[in-house]
Each structure stands twice: as structure tokens, then as C-alpha cells.
């Protein structure tokens with residue numbers, strides 16, 4: 179604080195002294211000029227010598243004073259107080275010399291001269307107000323010696339006029355001092371203001387500087403902060419990305435582990451664990467829904483050879499292709515799994531009959547027997563399939579798997595590329611079936627089929643109203659084979675279409691060749707034929723080409739066949755009906771015949787099944803039912819035929835209940851075409867007789 183004040187005073191002093199020193203030249207020149215003038219005025223007086231010394235003194239000290247001032251202003255700029263004190267000392271000296279001058283002139287040679295010198299002094303005193311007032315002491319040092327001298331001279335002169343002059347002089351001096359003081363004060367104020375302003379400006383500049391510094395520091399900090407934030411952010415982003423990568427990897431690893439826990443890595447198929455699990459589920463479901471399901475254990479034939487000769491990579495690719503083929507061959511809801519090595523296991527859900535298994539096993543063998551092409555290697559495989567069926571061959575997943583494996587082993591032992599049921603009897607039946615199927619393919623071409631005709635006789639008149647055409651197959655290897663055995667095979671192999679047409683052709687030829695009139699021949703239709711409108715075209719053309727009456731052709735359908743595709747069957751029957759053929763509903767009473775069918779289909783005849791006939795004479799309830807059937811059909815305008823009538827008792831009962839036509843061994847077994855013709859002729863001749 180003290181330092182600040184003393185510094186301020188120093189600056190104030192500097193500011194006061196600077197104009198003082200700057201004005202020294204003009205003040206000094208004025209004094210030199212005045213000193214020269216006064217010397218010149220007094221040169222011819224008694225004061226000549228002393229005035230020479232005095233003027234010279236004034237001139238010398240004035241010059242000294244100028245030198246000191248200029249030295250300070252232009253070179254030194256330090257030791258202000260020493261310079262100032264020297265300046266004041268020189269000023270005082272000049273003032274004292276002038277005072278000596280004035281005092282010396284209290285006894286002048288010439289009063290006017292003295293007054294002139296006094297005037298010059300007044301002028302100097304007045305003029306020096308401007309040059310010396312900036313520093314009070316300087317002005318006082320210059321003024322006071324002269325004032326005292328002039329005042330003393332006026333008093334010494336002792337005249338009234340000089341007293342007045344002394345008084346006026348005192349007033350003048352007071353005025354001068356006051357003016358000088360005022361100038362000094364205002365000058366100081368000005369300096370203070372200037373200094374204050376400068377201080378303010380300095381403070382302001384400092385403040386601005388400080389603020390700018392703070393601002394730049396702030397900006398620097400901000401930049402650093404931003405950089406750090408940026409660095410941190412990018413660090414965080416990287417850490418985040420790393421974390422995400424780690425999490426991704428972890429998830430992928432978890433998924434892979436999870437996947438591998440349930441799937442085979444090579445083929446992507448369910449693995450053995452999943453398989454056992456699925457078989458467990460199938461067991462639960464099948465035992466609840468009373469279904470069967472099959473397990474097919476597949477083992478590739480000759481896979482080891484491929485692996486050994488072509489390498490594991492090709493072996494792996496082969497297994498993958500096997501998996502792909504199995505996937506495309508089998509249904510979506512069947513489970514295909516890889517058991518390990520070259521073993522695959524297929525689970526066939528919801529079996530309706532073993533034919534489905536045979537069909538699938540054949541498809542599998544077929545699809546895996548086709549050549550595989552791997553890296554330009556043509557590979558031929560075979561597959562041995564073992565089949566176990568739930569619940570027949572086991573009730574737990576492991577037993578079922580073990581038994582299918584055993585069956586597969588047998589298939590392999592018998593040469594491979596075939597399938598084998600675990601149940602031996604099934605395999606024998608199967609083999610027989612397969613052989614029959616094989617034989618069936620050539621049966622039509624080899625003319626092995628034959629048609630028998632079983633007569634249908636009116637209960638009331640005893641007249642033969644019709645025949646049922648029943649197919650027979652006489653195979654060169656197996657002899658006579660019953661339709662119940664081969665008709666399902668015909669359907670499965672699709673041979674039923676051509677065989678069905680063969681039956682129609684034969685029946686029509688039988689009627690037209692033998693000129694049979696007024697007698698119907700019924701033809702049994704299978705489900706597939708009923709869905710085939712081409713069959714209708716065939717029948718119509720055939721009838722048109724012959725001379726027979728279409729009403730002589732009757733088609734028999736069974737109710738199970740209706741369930742298949744009701745709409746298509748109805749279309750076909752409607753068409754048959756529209757050209758005049760009649761329709762009979764076969765095996766009536768054995769299934770779940772809906773009365774709805776009778777109303778919605780063009781049924782002309784119902785054929786009451788032999789199972790109802792069999793007990794008709796003994797079972798009262800059954801009799802009531804059959805009676806109701808007869809009444810109902812008659813109500814609907816539908817005729818009836820009773821099948822399988824073997825005894826007179828049955829015939830009597832049927833007659834009693836209103837039965838119309840009888841077909842059965844009681845009258846005749848199915849007859850050959852010749853026998854049937856003879857039958858017609860004999861009946862006719864009997865009628866005529």
C-alpha cells in the first residue's frame with residue numbers, strides 16, 4: 179500500500195517536473211534576454227561592473243538550469259529529485275541574483291531606469307507563472323527573493339508613494355502566488371486525473387489482460403478438456419466396441435455350445451441326445467393318441483471304403499450330402515438325426531400302417547443309391563435300414579434304438595442296400611409283399627388277371643338281376659392271389675389305373691360279346707379311380723364304342739373311399755350317373771356310413787355287408803337294425819343287395835325283412851365268364867320252361 183502511494187507520488191512528481199523542465203528553455207532564454215537587456219541599460223551607469231557580474235551570473239545559472247533540465251529530459255530520466263533540487267537551487271540562485279540586482283538599484287543613477295528594470299522583473303515574475311507554477315517551490319524560489327528585494331526597496335525608499343507601491347506590490351505578489359498556486363493545483367489535478375485515468379486504463383488493460391489471460395487459459399482448458407473428452411470418448415467407443423466384440427464372441431460361443439449340445443457339427447442335424455429326447459416325446463404323444471411311430475436306423479454301406487481311400491474330407495462332404503438328401507426326401511415333421519459316424523436315424527411320426535414305413539424306407543434307399551459327386555469323384559453308396567416300431571418293438575427310446583440297430587445289422591448281413599424290420603414276421607410278410615409287388619408289375623402284360631362274375635338274384639322272382647365282377651390274379655409263381663392281397667398293392671404302385679381300365683373293358687366286352695341284356699354287371703372302384711376324371715372319359719368312350727346300355731354298368735364304391743376326397747368322388751359319380759350308369763354303396767354297415775352320403779350322392783343301391791348277414795338269423799337287435807336300413811333305403815328309393823348269403827336261414831330272414839336281391843355262395847360262387855354266360859342261359863331257359 180505504502181509502496182503504491184510512494185510510487186504514485188513519484189509519478190506525480192515526474193509529471194510536475196516534466197513540464198517544469200521543458201519550460202526551462204523558454205524561461206531561461208527570457209532570463210538571459212532580460213539579463214542582457216538590464217546589463218545594456220546599466221552599462222553606462224555606476225552599476226556597470228556589478229551588473230556585468232550579476233547578468234553574467236543570471237546567464238550562467240540560466241544556462242546551467244537549461245542544461246540540467248535538458249539532460250534530465252533527453253538522457254538521464256533518473257535521480258529526479260537530485261535534478262529537481264539542482265533546478266530549484268539554480269532557480270533560487272537566479273531569483274537571488276535578480277533580488278541583488280533589484281536591491282542594488284534602491285539607489286539608482288536614474289529612477290526611471292530602476293523602474294524599467296523593476297518592470298522587467300515584474301514581467302519575468304508574471305511570465306514565470308506559466309513556466310514555474312507546475313512546481314510550487316520552483317516558482318517560490320524564483321519569486322520570493324525578488325519580491326522581498328522589491329518590497330524592501332519600496333520600504334527603504336520611505337516615500338508615501340513607495341509605501342503604496344509596496345502595498346500594491348504585496349497585493350500583486352499575493353495575486354501572483356495565488357495564481358501560481360491555482361495553476362499548480364489545477365495542473366496537479368490534471369496530472370492526478372491523467373494518472374488516475376492512466377491508472378484506470380492500466381487497471382483496465384490489466385483487467386482486460388487478466389481477463390484475456392483467463393479467457394485464453396479457459397479456452398486452453400476447454401481445448402484440453404475437449405481433447406480429453408474426445409480421447410476419453412474414443413477410448414470409451416473402443417472399449418465399448420471391444421466389449422461388444424467380446425459379448426458377441428461370448429454369445430456366439432454360447433450359441434455354438436448350445437447348438438453343439440443338440441446338433442451334429444458336421445451335418446447340422448439333431449445329434450443323438452436330441453434324438454433320444456425326441457423319441458421320448460414321440461413315445462408320450464403316441465401312447466396318448468394311440469398311434470404308432472417307426473424308427474429307421476440307417477447305416478451307409480461301403481462308407482468306410484470311401485473314407486479310407488478318398489480321405490476324411492471327402493468322407494465328411496459325403497455325410498453332408500447324405501444329410502441334405504435325407505432332408506429333401508423326408509417329410510418336415512419326421513426327425514432326421516446323425517447318430518455318429520455313418521449312422522443316421524429317422525423317426526417317422528404318426529404311422530397309419532406299416533406300408534408307410536416300407537414306402538419311406540424304399541425312398542431312403544433309392545435316394546442314397548443315386549451316385550454322389552464330390553470333388554469330381556463319383557461315389558456309389560448303399561444303405562442298410564433297420565426298422566423298429568413303437569410300441570411293438572420297445573417302449574423306451576434306448577430299446578427302440580437298439581432294436582432298430584439289430585434290424586439294420588440283419589439288413590447289412592443279408593447284403594446291404596435293403597431294409598429289415600426288427601420283428602422277424604414283419605420282415606417275412608414284407609419280403610412276400612415286395613415280391614408280389616414285383617410280380618404285379620408284369621401281371622397285366624402277362625395276362626395274369628381274370629374276372630369272375632358272381633350272380634345277384636332277386637329274392638322275389640329268383641331271376642338273376644346282375645353280376646358282380648371280381649378280379650382274380652393267377653400268378654405263374656404264386657398261383658391264385660386274392661384281391662384283398664393285391665388290390666392295395668395295385669393302389670400303392672399306381673397300377674390300379676391301368677388295371678381298373680382293363681376291368682371296365684373286360685366287363686363291357688363280356689356284356690356285348692355275350693349279348694347279355696337286362697342284366698347289370700357291377701364293377702368295384704378303388705379310391706384312386708374315384709379321384710380321376712380321366713377314368714370317366716375312358717368309361718364313357720368304352721360304353722359309346724359298344725352296343726351296351728349304360729344302365730347295365732354299375733359302379734361299387736365303399737364308404738372309406740368317400741372320406742378321401744368327397745367332392746371329387748361326388749363329381750365322378752354324378753358324371754357316371756348322368757350317362758346312365760348306376761351306383762352301389764358297397765359293404766354297407768361295416769364302417770361309419772353317414773346318412774348324409776346317401777342323401778348327397780347319386781346312390782341307387784346299397785350292398786348290405788356279409789358281416790351283417792352272417793348273424794341276421796340269430797341276432798334280434800341286428801335284425802332290427804337291418805330292417806331299419808331296408809326301410810330307410812326304400813324310403814329313399816334305393817334298392818338293396820345282401821352280400822355273402824350262405825344259408826337258407828339267412829335268405830329267409832332277409833326275405834322277411836324286405837331284402838330285394840341276394841348275392842352269395844348259397845346261389846353261386848363267383849363264376850368264370852363262360853360259366854356266367856351259361857348261368858344266364860340256364861336261368862333264361864329255366865324261366866322259359
Ligand code: C2E
Pocket residue numbers: 632647648649660661662665681701702703704734764765788821822823824841842843844848
Ligand atoms: P366285395 O366288393 O365286397 O366283394 C364281395 C366279396 O365277397 C368277394 O370277395 C366275394 O367272393 C365274396 N363273397 C361273395 N359271396 C360270399 C359268401 O357267401 N361268403 C363269403 N365268405 N364271401 C363271399 P373277393 O372276390 O375276394 O373280393 C374281395 C374284395 O376285393 C371285394 O369285396 C372288392 O372290394 C375287392 N375287389 C374285387 N375285385 C375288384 C376289382 O376289380 N377292383 C377293385 N377295386 N376291387 C375289387
Ligand code: MG
Pocket residue numbers: 646702734764
Ligand atoms: Mg363289391
Ligand code: MG
Pocket residue numbers: 764765785787821
Ligand atoms: Mg362287398
